[in-house]
Amino acid sequence: MPELLTLFVVYYGSQYLVTAVSTALFGVPLEVSPFFAGMVALGLVMASYASEVFLAAFRAIAAGQYEAGRALGLQKGKIMRLIILPQLIRLALPGLSNLWLSLMKDTALVSVITLNDLLRQTQVAVSSTRQPFFFYLVACLIYLGLSLLSSIAIGQTRRWASRGMVTR
Amino acid sequence: MTAVISEAPPAAAKRSSITATGLVLISIWGLIFVGIVWALVNSVDPERLASYGGRIAQGFVVTVELVIASMLIGALISIPVAAGRLSTNRLVAGIAFGFSYFFRGTPLVAQTFLIYYGAGQFSSELKAVGMWWLFRDALNCAVIAFALNTAAYQAEILSGAIRNVPRGQREGAAALGLHKWLTLRKIILPQALVSAIRPYGNEVILMTKASSIASIITVLDLMGQTRYVFSKTYDLSFYFWAALFYLATVEVVSHLVNLVEARLTRHVRPPSTARG
Numbered sequence: 001m002p003e004l005l006t007l008f009v010v011y012y013g014s015q016y017l018v019t020a021v022s023t024a025l026f027g028v029p030l031e032v033s034p035f036f037a038g039m040v041a042l043g044l045v046m047a048s049y050a051s052e053v054f055l056a057a058f059r060a061i062a063a064g065q066y067e068a069g070r071a072l073g074l075q076k077g078k079i080m081r082l083i084i085l086p087q088l089i090r091l092a093l094p095g096l097s098n099l100w101l102s103l104m105k106d107t108a109l110v111s112v113i114t115l116n117d118l119l120r121q122t123q124v125a126v127s128s129t130r131q132p133f134f135f136y137l138v139a140c141l142i143y144l145g146l147s148l149l150s151s152i153a154i155g156q157t158r159r160w161a162s163r164g165m166v167t168r
Numbered sequence: 169m170t171a172v173i174s175e176a177p178p179a180a181a182k183r184s185s186i187t188a189t190g191l192v193l194i195s196i197w198g199l200i201f202v203g204i205v206w207a208l209v210n211s212v213d214p215e216r217l218a219s220y221g222g223r224i225a226q227g228f229v230v231t232v233e234l235v236i237a238s239m240l241i242g243a244l245i246s247i248p249v250a251a252g253r254l255s256t257n258r259l260v261a262g263i264a265f266g267f268s269y270f271f272r273g274t275p276l277v278a279q280t281f282l283i284y285y286g287a288g289q290f291s292s293e294l295k296a297v298g299m300w301w302l303f304r305d306a307l308n309c310a311v312i313a314f315a316l317n318t319a320a321y322q323a324e325i326l327s328g329a330i331r332n333v334p335r336g337q338r339e340g341a342a343a344l345g346l347h348k349w350l351t352l353r354k355i356i357l358p359q360a361l362v363s364a365i366r367p368y369g370n371e372v373i374l375m376t377k378a379s380s381i382a383s384i385i386t387v388l389d390l391m392g393q394t395r396y397v398f399s400k401t402y403d404l405s406f407y408f409w410a411a412l413f414y415l416a417t418v419e420v421v422s423h424l425v426n427l428v429e430a431r432l433t434r435h436v437r438p439p440s441t442a443r444g
Binding site: 002005009012013016104108111112122123126130132133136137139140143 | 269270273274275276277278279281282285286287288289290376377378379380381383384391394395398404407408410411414
């Protein structure tokens with residue numbers, strides 16, 4: 001299902017739902033802000049991808065790790081916190097960072113539901129200056145800069161997460 | 169032995185409590201799902217379906233055309249880019265990397281706007297070259313933007329697949345005295361493409377989903393038609409129908425990819441499964 005479609009369904013669907021509920025409860029229709037709808041829609045998409053990443057990461061952790069934790073007499077919560085999670089972060093990081101990068105690009109879609117994000121402000125700039133190519137190029141470069149910054153941050157995090165690993 | 173038995177019950181009790189919260193969560197999701205299905209079935213209006221069903225079907229055809237056209241053009245563009253990515257020449261490799269980094273690092277919407285609206289800035293120049301007809305139509309612009317975008321991704325897939333072919337294969341071919349191009353065509357590519365099938369399938373799926381972006385620049389694809397119908401009827405269920413169309417397409421593509429992959433890799437599967 002395309003992200004754009006999710007966005008529309010959440011935006012108009014929640015609008016419909018909230019208006020119906022609020023008129024029934026208070027007698028006044030409330031409005032869903034585009035920001036909230038965009039956040040929920042992208043959050044849902046992200047959640048579905050991230051759960052796949054976490055599932056794969058959990059599966060990649062050997063059962064022996066749990067058994068070793070139990071053999072040490074650790075409680076379930078402690079096994080999770082002390083043994084599984086530190087490994088999980090390292091395993092899930094590549095998938096999560098990919099998701100982060102694609103999420104950043106997907107945020108550009110919220111301009112369609114009239115949220116004043118980078119792309120929408122660019123449209124405003126274009127309509128007042130009539131220089132579409134220049135301004136859209138600048139917007140692209142800003143997105144590029146953002147993903148460059150995040151890949152640097154991801155690289156640092158990866159180094160931190162795999163600090164206990166033998167480097168080949 | 170006794171220690172193990174005495175340990176077991178509490179663990180089982182804990183597990184059952186976790187499944188209880190899991191059950192609650194799943195039932196909430198299930199209720200939402202049932203609610204959506206119920207709303208869909210409830211809102212089926214034969215009259216509306218008759219008057220707007222054709223539009224949705226047309227939009228679906230446009231979406232399929234859009235995806236196929238941009239995938240094919242993208243595949244053509246990706247060949248030189250992949251060659252550039254593999255090149256030992258620093259300048260060529262740098263240009264190819266820059267192309268691929270730009271198109272993979274920026275949102276597809278922004279690229280589409282850049283081409284569709286950006287072309288308008290150069291309309292007089294484009295008219296002088298006789299290219300204006302190409303950029304005047306929103307559908308063409310969408311195809312160009314999508315093709316460039318998917319070309320960047322496909323170039324990565326292709327160059328990655330070629331890089332993954334073991335060096336010994338190339339050396340073996342050289343030892344046999346095969347020409348460079350013959351090596352590429354007969355030895356490297358057949359092995360590289362087999363491993364590239366799955367990523368290519370993913371790319372088709374991603375492209376199908378991304379093609380909905382064309383609706384923003386007034387192309388009447390599946391998404392565009394759905395938006396049009398919604399603006400006429402204010403009937404939210406049309407969005408769910410469109411979602412079903414997209415899901416069905418994605419499902420068909422992924423099954424096709426599975427079939428093709430199973431067929432092409434039948435020689436590398438373990439003999440027991442290959443025979444059975």
